[in-house]
Amino acid sequence: MKVATFIETGKMTVTEAPVPEIQKDTDAIIKIVRACVCGSDLWWFRGISKREPNSYTGHEAIGIVETVGNAVTSVKSGDFVIVPFTHGCGKCAACRAGFDGNCTNMEPGGNAGYQGEYLRFTNADWALIKIPGQPSDYSDDVLNSLLTLADVMATGYHAAKTAEVKAGNTVVVMGDGAVGLCGVIGAKLLGATRIIAMSRHADRQALAKEFGATDIVAERGDEAVEKVMALTNGAGVDAVLECVGTEQSVETAVNVCRPGAVIGRVGVPQKTEMNTNALFWKNIGLRGGIASVTTYDKELLLDAVLTEKINPGKVFTKRFNLDDIQAAYEAMDKREAIKSLVIVSE
Ligand SMILES: [Zn+2]
Ligand SMILES: [Zn+2]
Numbered sequence: 001m002k003v004a005t006f007i008e009t010g011k012m013t014v015t016e017a018p019v020p021e022i023q024k025d026t027d028a029i030i031k032i033v034r035a036c037v038c039g040s041d042l043w044w045f046r047g048i049s050k051r052e053p054n055s056y057t058g059h060e061a062i063g064i065v066e067t068v069g070n071a072v073t074s075v076k077s078g079d080f081v082i083v084p085f086t087h088g089c090g091k092c093a094a095c096r097a098g099f100d101g102n103c104t105n106m107e108p109g110g111n112a113g114y115q116g117e118y119l120r121f122t123n124a125d126w127a128l129i130k131i132p133g134q135p136s137d138y139s140d141d142v143l144n145s146l147l148t149l150a151d152v153m154a155t156g157y158h159a160a161k162t163a164e165v166k167a168g169n170t171v172v173v174m175g176d177g178a179v180g181l182c183g184v185i186g187a188k189l190l191g192a193t194r195i196i197a198m199s200r201h202a203d204r205q206a207l208a209k210e211f212g213a214t215d216i217v218a219e220r221g222d223e224a225v226e227k228v229m230a231l232t233n234g235a236g237v238d239a240v241l242e243c244v245g246t247e248q249s250v251e252t253a254v255n256v257c258r259p260g261a262v263i264g265r266v267g268v269p270q271k272t273e274m275n276t277n278a279l280f281w282k283n284i285g286l287r288g289g290i291a292s293v294t295t296y297d298k299e300l301l302l303d304a305v306l307t308e309k310i311n312p313g314k315v316f317t318k319r320f321n322l323d324d325i326q327a328a329y330e331a332m333d334k335r336e337a338i339k340s341l342v343i344v345s346e
Contacts, residue, residue: 058115090126144313156182163264
């Protein structure tokens with residue numbers, strides 16, 4: 001089979017590999033239909049973080065169940081499924097509390113290789129999400145939206161959920177990548193009435209507005225804080241979705257909060273330390289982390305996509321075949337695509 005493989009900084013290729021096999025009764029083998037490139041993949045692609053050369057890549061997909069282990073009963077061969085980057089068991093304390101992204105029974109190594117023809121997926125019984133019917137039953141747009149439920153849409157929703165967004169709230173969304181844009185959708189789903197998106201790029205501003213943003217702030221740092229304060233008559237906002245992860249972004253998030261506001265962060269922290277004293281002086285809550293993909297998909301996101309209440313698949317602005325994986329990464333690296341779609345099979 002073909003699988004996307006990382007060679008070195010800035011270089012991807014497609015290699016031949018044996019089709020993976022069931023190793024544990026809780027596994028499933030998935031035939032991938034569509035996959036994509038994640039903003040977080042760019043860190044190692046750009047050499048900002050380390051990645052093992054010759055490792056398989058990708059962690060978001062939709063596909064068809066090929067075979068299942070003996071302990072897997074919720075899906076069977078031929079089922080169409082969302083293939084999340086998380087592998088919740090559904091039984092541990094974390095999963096039961098709705099934090100399946102932190103499942104304590106997660107197996108190491110099961111989180112790559114989704115940009116390939118076949119994948120061995122661990123904890124398949126609970127973590128996979130069955131989609132009614134087959135890919136051919138859905139439009140291209142809906143297939144793309146279903147794909148976002150493997151990561152970005154669930155992650156954007158997690159930012160809104162952990163920021164405790166409530167009906168009638170005014171919120172700021174930091175970050176105009178695919179996750180930030182999905183955060184706008186998440187905030188709207190939770191009833192925010194004023195959604196201020198921070199974005200400097202015309203194409204992303206337009207999509208943020210389409211997804212429900214009411215205001216756009218193009219400034220950064222202190223200027224951005226001033227602008228948000230002006231928009232809220234000096235009050236600050238009820239919640240912030242922090243979808244970047246840089247120190248400046250977290251600092252701006254703290255500064256636009258009203259006293260008692262909550263920040264939900266899904267931007268992976270790029271610095272090891274953080275001074276939390278500023279939070280104390282304004283009673284600000286800081287939460288967030290790895291998204292609860294399966295929990296949210298089963299709870300509301302799959303239904304919202306199937307009824308076309310939300311259309312997060314619009315974040316895919318360029319499409320590639322698996323063979324053109326290098327171009328798929330480059331398009332995101334050069335900001336020519338908000339998110340690159342990778343067609344693996346039909
Ligand atoms: Zn991702
Ligand atoms: Zn678990």
